[in-house]
Amino acid sequence: xxxxxxxxxxxxxxxxxxxxxxxxxxxxxxxxxxxxxxxxxxxxxxxxxxxxxxxxxxxxxxxxxxxxxxxxxxxxxxxxxxxxxxxxxxxxxxxxxxxxxxxxxxxxxxxxxxxxxxxxxxxxxxxxxxxxxxxxxxxxxxxxxxxxxxxxxxxxxxxxxxxxxxxxxxxxxxxxxxxxxxxxxxxxxxxxxxxxxxxxxxxxxxxxxxxxxxxxxxxxxxxxxxxxxxxxxxxx
Numbered sequence: 232x233x234x235x236x237x238x239x240x241x242x243x244x245x246x247x248x249x250x251x252x253x254x255x256x257x258x259x260x261x262x263x264x265x266x267x268x269x270x271x272x273x274x275x276x277x278x279x280x281x282x283x284x285x286x287x288x289x290x291x292x293x294x295x296x297x298x299x300x301x302x303x304x305x306x307x308x309x310x311x312x313x314x315x316x317x318x319x320x321x322x323x324x325x326x327x328x329x330x331x332x333x334x335x336x337x338x339x340x341x342x343x344x345x346x347x348x349x350x351x352x353x354x355x356x357x358x359x360x361x362x363x364x365x366x367x368x369x370x371x372x373x374x375x376x377x378x379x380x381x382x383x384x385x386x387x388x389x390x391x392x393x394x395x396x397x398x399x400x401x402x403x404x405x406x407x408x409x410x411x412x413x414x415x416x417x418x419x420x421x422x423x424x425x426x427x428x429x430x431x432x433x434x435x436x437x438x439x440x441x442x443x444x445x446x447x448x449x450x451x452x453x454x455x456x457x458x459x460x461x462x463x464x465x466x467x
Contacts, residue, residue, distance in 0.1 A: 235266045236276065236443055237430040238451050240464050245389055259304045261464045263444040277444040281465055282312065289315040294328040294345070296449050296465065300441060309335050311441040313449065316342070332445045339363050341442040343449055356453065358411060360422075362442055367416065368421050370413035409454065 240261045255262075260280055264273040277300035285297035287299030299306075300312040311334055318328040327347075332340040341362040361367035421435040422443075431447055450467040 232267055232436065234433045235430050236263055236433065236447055237266075237273075237428075238263055238447055238464070242464070242467070256304060260301075260306060261448075262304075263447045265440060265443075275304070276440045277301065277448075278306055279312060279444075279448050279464070280306055282314075285314060288315055292318040292328070294318045294347075295327075296330055296452065298445070298448050298465070300444060300448070311335070311340060311445060313343075313445050319448050330445070330449060332442050340439055341355070341365075342367075342446075343442075345444050345449075345453070347453075358413070358446075358450070360413060360442065360446055362437075362439060365437070366416055370411040370414040370424075371421075372398075372409055372411050372431055426454075 238261065238444045239255060241255050241259050242261075259260055260278045262278045265276045266273040280299050280301065282297040287297075289295055290297050292315060295315040295318065296313055298314065299309055300311040300313070302308040302310040310342045311332055314331050314333065316329040316331045327345070329342060329344045330341055341360065343361075344359045346357040356372040357369065358372070359367050359369045409424070411424040412420050413422040414420055422431060422433045422438075424431050431443065433443060448465075452463050454463075
């Protein structure tokens, strides 16, 4: 049975953030919800807060992500945490970052890694998710056909939008081809992110929901070239 995950942000300026399919209390933190197609509808998997008390050696890297996942909307019960394992702002093939997902007692749930695009963050990002004891799955942002169109046919419009976004003129973030399909070593699709819908469809049932929620939390901070209050919940 496929499970669809997505982020709900009560503070978001976008219609997606104001999704009414689940009851969101005023002042509730950002949450990741999951929908398995049952009549009960979407259910909260984790409530997210930036971990401002994290002080590890990599906590202040440009790509650092320090996140606490809570099981309740009052943020009293920690169910998992995300910490930056390593990172480098430059490197052959683009910047690389690695994140660990830990349960409350410090046991490793899994790892998430990212290799960003080479040129001003514009380019194909490559994502890897690895649950402890399970072979990793990998996916790349955007189909090559759409990237070719993005750099050729749509280039004049994209340049104008890029300038407008960085100067604050444009209200919506600049987006590049974003669809991602994570595949296992046999080439089977196990999870996909749909850029327009903004959701994550998991077709393999053995993934820890906390690891998937952590991936959603991290990935949603990289969905735009220009930082936007409408999407980048972590830096707000």
